[in-house]
Amino acid sequence: MNIFQPIQKAFRFYVEGFRHMPSWGRKMWLIILIKGIAIFVIMKILFFPNLLQKNYNNDEERSHHVLEQLTKTR
Template sequence: MKTKILNFFKFVYRLYYDGFVNMKVGKTLWLLIAIKLFIMFAIVKWLFFPNVLQESFQTDTQRSEYILDQLTKEN
């Protein structure tokens, strides 16, 4: 049973490895995807989601009290 699972993972690895090695246009597309993900997660987060707690409060105690108040406040 264990060898069948191991053989399956080896087969899947070789399948993807051979596919990526023989790719021509795909490598460029994967590079574009990587650049897009970097822009989305690094630059956009930095620009549009500032660390409000870090800017508004000086200590961890103040931050935790604020979060506790926000989570337990009734509407």
């Protein structure tokens, strides 16, 4: 038995499902994909700012800060 056979069967199952999907289903998946990307971009911008870029002027200061944070003892 091929170890990748279950993965291949699952992949074929989804490919056939999308191939025989009605046009409205494809449009719905496109809308879901666009909304997911938009939410990811908005969350990235609003909630995950680049603090290293803001707080430190050059790469040397950034790398020093990261090294200190990773190696400090608690």
